[in-house]
Amino acid sequence: MTERRKRFAIETLPGFTAIAIAAFVMLYLPIVTLVAYSFNGGSSVAVWGGFSLHWYEVASQNAAVQGAAARSFIIAASAAAIATTAATMAALGTTRRGKFTGQTFIYLMINQPLMVPEIVTAVALLIFFASIKVATGYSGLGYLILAHSAFCIPFAYLPIRARLEGMDGAMEIAAADLYANPWQVFRRVTLPLLMPGVAAGAMLAFVISLDDVVITEFVKSAGQDTLPTYMLGQLRRAVTPEVNAISTALLGMTVILLTAFFLLSKKRD
Amino acid sequence: MGETFAVEARDAVKVYGTGVNAITALDHVSVTVSRGEFFTLLGPSGCGKTTLLRCIAGFETPTSGAILLSGQDITEEPPYRRPVNTVFQSYALFPHLTVARNIGFGLEMMGKPKAEIAETVARMLALVRLEEFAARLPQQLSGGQQQRVALARALAPKPQVLLLDEPLSALDLKLRKEMQGELKRLQLETGITFVFVTHDQEEALTMSDRIGVMRAGKLQQVGTPRDIYDRPANRYVADFIGETNFLTGVVEGGAVRLGSGDLVRAALGGQTGTVTLAVRPEQIRVVATNAPGAIPARITGKVYFGTDTHYHFALVDGTEVVARLQSRAQGEDDLPKGVEVGLQFEDSSVQVLGP
């Protein structure tokens, strides 16, 4: 046997791979456990009682869960639509043009929800909407949709802006050269090329809205639970595997949307 | 008022930025391009040639001056109202549209009937020999094919003038040679005026009817390739196009006395005092030292270039001169380093450029 010397790998640093693997295990072990236990037939969260969809049935037949799920989807869909439209316009207004006065202010405003702690925004909206509720008497889902639309804007804006910036400006110049007027340039060239970014932005906005706990918890009126706030309420009491089932369903949703997002953003040009 | 030109730039000035940061990209450029002409703007990057092209296309508006198309002032017209099309350096093919839709885009925007568009697209595909690629997307084509689509797309609306912005620079040498021929053929077949921008002097010399040489926003010389090569207007043009020996001397009677003391005959055109002579390396003959009119020189080095060999000589005062001679068969070399020879300049080949 000849002695084989280990190749000196430039990129390897001692212990790094081990820590990285440990980090991945740490990230996924709890999630995998959660998913596994959502299929637990037993009524205890601790003891494995065989594979079963029992808790999914319980959750899906629970009127409170049904209501929360419907509300979550209505809010997420509305907020994603509103935020994406506003973000697309803003991205078109702030990208690929000369610097103009107030541009920094617009950037700051758009990114503000990423910077201000959620709890502070939540408290602010609680105070603000409380007085509007008193003044108008309206206490519908509108407040939640407005709040969600606002904090979803930066998430929709970033991929759209990235797409726009990566877009070859020559395309639009070429279209103008070929007799397309500015509206035709937008309709026939800019928008189709921008579409993957818009779709990606909408998806992120939807996921972000669907996942929100803190702001929803503070803004919602009585009986306006979304899935996350419903679960938070449940956690205060004894933990039931029902929450596992709802979590897994939401998780599945996120993974599907994210996969779609990745495929979309990979489809470059 | 005589001929109306296909394109005319009148005293065009383009300044970017203001104050101390101002950059003058076009410095009072006036030029005319005749109908059906293949006109080339030649110069190094940053000389303003692309700016002039973009002013003609309408992507830039000149700071002052005017752009005329068939005698009409179009300076303020947006690009989509100018009967001018561009072949972009990067091709700028729409990635979301098929080759056929790309070629038909201009006609579609003009609101032409479907049948006419289809007919023109088919003709254009045939013209650039891409019939079988009509349904492909641009990114499924090779660089050369994309180049031909870009050409077809720009030609399809039958522009009065076709602008080409370094369209061949992204291609490899072999393909570039091929496309040069293809471009020339298309221009002859369609009879459209071409304004071509390049930094490649060889490309300019082989394809153009006339060339405008630019430097730092100024037009240096406009003329046929022969004019530009044989009668460069100044030292810059002579240096930029081909290789040239520059020799300084003083006018003495009907000839020029070089620093080495040798006398060179040249068409002086009334110039006096100190002048610069430009002599192309291929127009220098190597003769025996005692030949009539021979300037004594010593071989200081040589560089083999395949068919040619460049010989470096030093005149008696050390002035360096390069001559390009056809390479000899191996072993036949009778001009080793250090040998004393005589150099002869053909009278007509010596250009006088002023001091």
Next chain:
Amino acid sequence: MGIGTEEGRKKHQARSGWLLSLPALVLLLVGASGPLVIVAVYSFLKPGEYSGVQWIFSLEAWFKVLLEKDIFDGTISLADAHLAIFWRSAKLSLLTTAVTLVLGLPTAWFIATRPARSRALWLFLITIPFWTNLLIRTFAIMEVIRNEGILNTALLALGLIETPIQILYSGTAVLIGMTYVYLPLMVLPLFAAIDRFDFRLIEAGYDLYASRWQVLRRVILPIIRPGIVAGSILVFVPSLGAYVTPRVLGGGKNMMIGNFIELQFGQGRNWPLGASLSMVLLLIVVVALLIYVRTAPQEDRHD
């Protein structure tokens, strides 16, 4: 003739830029930024009897952030309970930042050094937890560290412990939870920095007799510093304002600023104090971000 067109175009661009951004700005003004002003105003008012505010100017709420007045003799002293909460928040946030950095740097390095094809997959594996509901992730880690959770079960089965370790509802639980929840926020900017890193510099380092440790210390870390700063800010800021994780994992005793603020709007019924606490939190975050912005451009010039 054409003079002034450039200026005109610029003006037009600015106007259309603003017009296009307008819907987003209005939404953000009403649904996010504007109400912050109301919070600022409320912090200078007196609390209402049951909730809400009385429209009387008062600095009491700001005073109460750090100090308290003895009910009987009126002496002013530091509010120990409040200080304890601030201290816990700061300590837990800094520890979370440190632990995520120690775990995140090797992880980001690992991902960045994978072959191009599998790299996308590893990155995707990091982004899934990143986008997964924070509550679900908190809930998942809770399942692991519970007394009957798999951690205790495994330790018991291995005979390492005799009785389950009580982790849940402790500061440690909050630290574990926040580390778990915010790790992707550390990894992603670090990855971005390492991905741009020119690996030939490592070869140059080794070529010039640096050991692995010296290469890490003297070459890699200084160059990827912007990523480290970005990741640390991204973890520290939400940690400091964390609400869900301490609420679920910390129990009632391990409150952080976020929970304390909520308390003022719930049982505490002191909206002005809640408002002033929110302002304090916001100020800390703004300072942290300003420090980041100040350091970032200089780092850019570096490479």
